[in-house]
Amino acid sequence: MQTGILYGISVGPGDRELITLKGLRILKESTVVAFPAGIGGKPGFAQQIVGQWLGSNQIQLPLSFPYVNDSVALAQAWLKAAEQVWQYLSLGQDVAFACEGDVSFYSTFTYLSQTLQQLYPETVVQTVPGVCSPMAAASSLGIPLSVLDQRLAVLPALYHVKELEIVLDWADVVVLMKVSSVYKQVWQLLEQRQLLEHACVVERATRSEQVIYRDLSNQPSLKLPYFSVLIVKVTQSSN
Ligand SMILES: C[S@@+](CC[C@H](N)C(=O)[O-])C[C@H]1O[C@@H](n2cnc3c(N)ncnc32)[C@H](O)[C@@H]1O
Incomplete structure (x- = not known):
């Protein structure tokens, strides 16, 4: 028997209209729809985005992925999830x-x-591409993320502030993902570099709960949710 196809569907940053037509079609046509399980019994982020598009005949498969840095625990979770998915494929x-x-x-x-x-x-x-959070945050802020020959750097997570120093020396625009746990250190470094005025944070970009902070000069101790990105314009363009 031919096995089923595993589709990776990008569902966008939160606004339900930011899924692509192709992604939505495949999502609706698939027998099984999997997504990362939410925390504490609540629906996860991706599940909330696609929930309204799913039919009652579709099987919903929440998969547990712990929010930890422990490589053994993560590998176990991927293994378990893979077996759950393989049952259907x-x-x-x-x-x-x-x-x-x-x-x-x-x-x-x-x-x-x-x-x-x-x-x-x-x-x-097979995968279907979509809108990622830095692009969504730039749109929410009403700014271009990068123009002309500007160098854009994305840091997926910051474990040492030294990394950010190196990147700030190189890039014109810096995007910090997973900034919530290191916000205080980041703020201090941006203050030293006099960049706070040119830094913005977007929480839950494009969702109804979205919050925007422009100019972080007076925001030394923001308590941010996990779904937050920080954008710093290191050099100023006329755009
Ligand atoms: C594991 S990464 C996933 C990135 C995701 N695949 C994307 O395309 O944006 C999780 C990080 O993405 C960022 N993120 C994802 N969605 C976001 C949103 N709607 N608003 C703000 N930040 C978001 C946050 O920095 C979060 O800590």
Whole structure:
């Protein structure tokens, strides 16, 4: 029997209209729709985005991925999720994995699909691109993310402030993902460099709960949610 296809569908940053037509079509056509399980029994972010598009005949498959840095615990979670997904693929049923933002941009989907292909090399994977959070945040702020020859740097997470110093010396525009846990240190460094005025934070970009902070000069101790990005314009363009 032919196995089903594992689709990685980018569902966008939050606004339900920011999924692509192709992503929506495949999502609706798939027998099984998987997504990262929410915390504390609540629906996860991707699940909230796609919930309204799913039919009662579709199987919903929440997969647990812990928010930890422990590589053993993570590998175990990917293995378990891969087996859960394979149950359906092996029966010839397609599984669409709903991924918040873009599926190729710091997404759990990559680990899930790699684990599946290691366990079952016959696994067929297809992805549908979409809107990732830095682009969504720039749109919410009403600014271009980069223009002309500007160098754009994206830091997926900051474990040492030294990394940010190096990047600030090089880039014209810097995007910090997962900034919530290091905001205080970042603020101090931006203050030293006199960049606070040119820094913005967008919480939950494009969602109804979106919050925007422009000019962080008076915001030394923001308590940010996990879904927050910070954008710093290191050099000022006329655009
Ligand atoms: C594991 S990464 C996932 C990135 C996602 N695949 C994307 O395309 O944006 C999680 C980080 O993305 C950022 N993020 C994702 N969605 C966001 C949103 N709607 N608003 C603000 N930040 C978001 C946050 O910095 C968060 O800590």
